[in-house]
Amino acid sequence: MKTKKTESSNRVYRRIVVKLGTGLLTGGGNRLDQSVMSNLAAQIAELHGKGAQLVIVSSGAVAAGRHKLGIEGAAKGIPIKQVLSSVGQGRLMNTYEKLFDEHHITVAQALLTKSNIAERAGYLNARNTLIALMELGVICIVNENDVVSADEIKENKFGENDILSAMVANLIDADLLMILGDTGGLYTADPKLDPDAKLVPLVKKIDTSVKSLASDSTSGVGTGGMVTKIEAVKLATASGVHVVIAAGKEPGIILKLAAGDKDGTHFPPTKSHLESRRRWMISGLCTKGKIVVDSGAATALKKQNRSLLAAGIKSVEGKFGRGDVVAIYDDQGTQIACGITNYCAADIDIIKGAQSDQITSLLNFDYGPEVVHKNNLALLEREKSSANR
Numbered sequence: 001m002k003t004k005k006t007e008s009s010n011r012v013y014r015r016i017v018v019k020l021g022t023g024l025l026t027g028g029g030n031r032l033d034q035s036v037m038s039n040l041a042a043q044i045a046e047l048h049g050k051g052a053q054l055v056i057v058s059s060g061a062v063a064a065g066r067h068k069l070g071i072e073g074a075a076k077g078i079p080i081k082q083v084l085s086s087v088g089q090g091r092l093m094n095t096y097e098k099l100f101d102e103h104h105i106t107v108a109q110a111l112l113t114k115s116n117i118a119e120r121a122g123y124l125n126a127r128n129t130l131i132a133l134m135e136l137g138v139i140c141i142v143n144e145n146d147v148v149s150a151d152e153i154k155e156n157k158f159g160e161n162d163i164l165s166a167m168v169a170n171l172i173d174a175d176l177l178m179i180l181g182d183t184g185g186l187y188t189a190d191p192k193l194d195p196d197a198k199l200v201p202l203v204k205k206i207d208t209s210v211k212s213l214a215s216d217s218t219s220g221v222g223t224g225g226m227v228t229k230i231e232a233v234k235l236a237t238a239s240g241v242h243v244v245i246a247a248g249k250e251p252g253i254i255l256k257l258a259a260g261d262k263d264g265t266h267f268p269p270t271k272s273h274l275e276s277r278r279r280w281m282i283s284g285l286c287t288k289g290k291i292v293v294d295s296g297a298a299t300a301l302k303k304q305n306r307s308l309l310a311a312g313i314k315s316v317e318g319k320f321g322r323g324d325v326v327a328i329y330d331d332q333g334t335q336i337a338c339g340i341t342n343y344c345a346a347d348i349d350i351i352k353g354a355q356s357d358q359i360t361s362l363l364n365f366d367y368g369p370e371v372v373h374k375n376n377l378a379l380l381e382r383e384k385s386s387a388n389r
Contacts, residue, residue, distance in 0.1 A: 012260035013176035013242070015053045015134070018044060019165035021181035024248035025060040028182060031067040032060055032092065036249065038099055040180075043254035044139065045103035052258060053134040055172060057142045057165035058096070064088030089143065096141050106138045111145035112164065117171070118285045127171045134172070142168055166232035170239040170279050177236050178257055179229055180248035185265030186213055186226065203267050206234055233267045238282055238380050240273035242266070271379075278378035281338040286325045289318030289345055291371070298330040301337055302379060307370040308339065310359060313352040320345050322367065328377075337379045339372035 020040060027033035044054055062081055065088025066072075071080075093109050100107050110130065117123040133140045144164050162179060169177040189197040203210055214226040233243045244257055246264025256263055273279075280286065293301070297312025308328065320326060321344045328337040343351070348371060351362050356369035 013052070013258055015172060015174045015176075016047070016258060017055050017057060017165055017169045017172070017174045017177045018254060019057040019161060019177065019179045020059065020248060021161070021179075022059040022063050023182035024180055025058070026063050027249075030063065030072075032064050032095055034095070037095060040248065040254065041096070041099035042103070043252065045100065045105055046255060047258055048103075048105055048137070048139060053172075055130060055134065055140050055142060055168055055174075056096075057161055057168055058092065059143070059161045061085045061088040061092045061143060064091040064095075092143075093141060100139060108133050108138050108140045110140050110142045112142060112167075113145045114285055116145075117167070117283075120280060120286070123171070123280050123283075123285075130168070130172050160228045160232075162228045162232040163235070166236040166239075166241075166243075167283060167285070169236045169241045169243075170283050173273060173279070174236075174241050176258065177232075177241050177243045178254065179232065179243065179245045180253065181245070182247065182249070183226075183245075184247040184250070184263075185245045186210070186230075188213060200265050201262060203233075203265060205270075206230060206237075206267075235283065237267050237270045239279050240269045240271055242269055281325050281340070281378045282380060284327070284338070287327045287338060288320035288324040289316065289326045289341075290329060291316050291326050291341075291348065292329045292331060293336075294331055298336055301328070301377065305374055307374040308372040308377070309356055309369060310348070310351040310354050310371055311356070313348060313371065316345050316348045316352060318345060322347075326372070328372070335380055337377055339378065340376035341372055342367045343371055 018040075024040075025032055025037060027036050044056065048054055062084045065084030065086065068087050068091060069084065071084070089111075093107075096107050110126070112126065115122075117126045130140055130142075142164065144161060165177060165179060168174075183191065184199055186200045186203065187197040188200065191197040200213065211227070211230060214230040229245055233245075236243045244264045244266045246253055246257060250256075250263060253263060291308070291313055292315045293308065293312045294314050297308060300306035300312065301308060314331060318326075320341065322342060324341060324344075325338055326341050327335050328339060329335050341348070347363055351359050351371075354362060359366040359369065
């Protein structure tokens with residue numbers, strides 16, 4: 001369906017997350033590019049003035065810190081990255097504040113870590129804060145708190161701001177996530193190396209062929225490559241968010257994408273918006289363990305909207321308690337769902353493969369026949385007909 005463009009520019013999307021990569025914000029150089037950032041801020045301000053609610057996930061703190069301290073080359077090692085981020089984050093925010101002041105827009109800052117939102121209470125606190133800021137007309141600039149996050153502490157770190165942007169889109173029930181960098185989208189090959197590389201305009205399903213294209217592509221100066229972007233896309237689209245990867249320097253790109261234009265590579269959502277608890281589960285931030293099910297159980301979960309019973313469980317991994325969120329995999333190694341378990345890992349290991357009426361005799365107690373009740377289950381992806389594959 002074509003969208004009619006008018007002077008007021010019909011907004012197809014109301015709530016938008018804009019992720020701005022380092023390569024874009026620095027113009028490929030070693031410092032923040034004021035002219036590039038001013039142009040991006042002007043576009044975002046125009047959308048804001050038309051009633052859109054926006055959150056910016058911004059890279060660039062490390063680059064700003066490197067320039068301030070006069071350090072040449074890439075930052076090596078976690079401590080120096082944390083130092084550069086600490087120095088640069090204030091400069092980055094100061095730049096945004098000055099740029100949006102020109103448009104009479106107030107900005108706020110949010111620094112997040114995985115541990116902040118891994119638990120339900122932290123997730124809701126972050127969500128409520130971001131939504132409240134949007135309702136007050138404030139544009140929040142989100143970044144990972146690199147000063148306290150470290151690669152060595154995997155559970156506390158998002159990894160890249162691409163993943164963080166998908167998580168923020170999940171948090172606020174965004175309609176659209178724009179991942180803007182210095183490349184135009186997903187290509188059939190690295191466009192900087194292969195002159196015959198062609199842009200892929202639409203990806204309906206992320207399969208092995210798409211992952212292969214991502215591994216052969218590049219995203220330029222920043223730390224988040226195309227593979228990371230595709231992982232972010234998987235998370236966001238599974239939460240009902242439309243995602244587009246596009247070149248941030250394209251004239252008017254933010255306004256065009258918000259109006260429904262087809263620049264870049266588009267990834268439509270794989271399912272409709274999930275209610276809040278399911279969005280929290282499917283984010284993967286709170287996952288404490290893993291359950292592997294047989295083919296019959298996988299079919300029952302995906303196609304029949306059934307609960308997970310002990311009889312369909314083949315194995316269990318990790319240490320988790322009753323009430324924790326677990327990832328559910330089929331016997332081919334593909335994650336199919338997340339869910340809140342009624343039994344701890346040790347108990348599931350005892351009752352796996354057993355019929356429901358055997359649970360009491362095996363454990364000397366039972367919390368019901370369902371290991372994961374269907375009301376506490378969130379499927380990652382619905383089965384699609386062969387016509388859509």
